[in-house]
Amino acid sequence: MKPRLVVLFFLAAAVVHLAAQPSETLDRTAGVAELTNLAAPIYPPLARQARITGDVDVTVVVRSDGTVESARLLNGHPMLAVAALDSAKRSKFECRGCTEAVTSYALKYKFQIISRGSPRDCDSFKDQSPAPELDPSRHEVVVSGFAQEICDPAGTLFRVRSGKCWYLWRCGIRYGDP
The missing domain is CATH 3.30.2420.10 (TonB)
Incomplete structure (x- = not known):
């Protein structure tokens, strides 16, 4: 039991000693x-x-x-x-x-x-x-x-076409053509 008390005493003394020392920091708020x-x-x-x-x-x-x-x-x-x-x-x-x-x-x-x-x-x-x-x-x-957008000079990206023109080329107009 006595060795534990001695260890605790020295540990407490070390903590008090370290807390009492002034810390040396660089003054970064001088101006x-x-x-x-x-x-x-x-x-x-x-x-x-x-x-x-x-x-x-x-x-x-x-x-x-x-x-x-x-x-x-x-x-x-x-x-x-x-x-x-x-x-x-x-x-x-x-x-x-x-x-x-x-x-x-x-x-x-x-x-x-x-x-x-x-x-x-x-x-x-x-x-x-x-x-x-x-x-x-x-x-x-x-x-x-x-924002980087897609440049569409013909303005065809937003044109609505019928379903058959999207998937078949019967209309003679391919996607993206004016």
């Missing part, structure tokens, strides 16, 4: 960083085709000169994370009140798909995605991309 130049994130084409949307949370470590030292992914879809991390690493910040210590800054990228409907002309299908929107108060970047 305030503000985003001055957001590098425009590009919606990944494969993610856009698969219609993958969602939020990507990124934490960047900013040096006193405003450049990004490192960017770390907190959570988000892997296909969208690459674009968010690339954008965060290329962005520029203004560090106010920073000394030689670094400052952390959190960014949330919201990737969303915008549906354009089904236009009949192919000229409207050119990918002119809207510019990303930045909300500095919430540290949020909204990245939008148009």
Whole structure:
């Protein structure tokens, strides 16, 4: 019984000793960083085709000169994370009140798909995605991309034909012909 008490005593003493030691952490909140130049994130084409949307949370470590030292992914879809991390690493910040210590800054990228409907002309299908929107108060970047639709120059994909014309070529018109 006495050996167990001795072990418990030393274990309790070790816990108290470790709790009393000051932790040495790097002060990453020495100043305030503000985003001055957001590098425009590009919606990944494969993610856009698969219609993958969602939020990507990124934490960047900013040096006193405003450049990004490192960017770390907190959570988000892997296909969208690459674009968010690339954008965060290329962005520029203004560090106010920073000394030689670094400052952390959190960014949330919201990737969303915008549906354009089904236009009949192919000229409207050119990918002119809207510019990303930045909300500095919430540290949020909204990245939008148009859904990739099928270009149908003849406008025949949505034409209704009789059943015999679908499966037989008696009508003289094949599927897709005007």
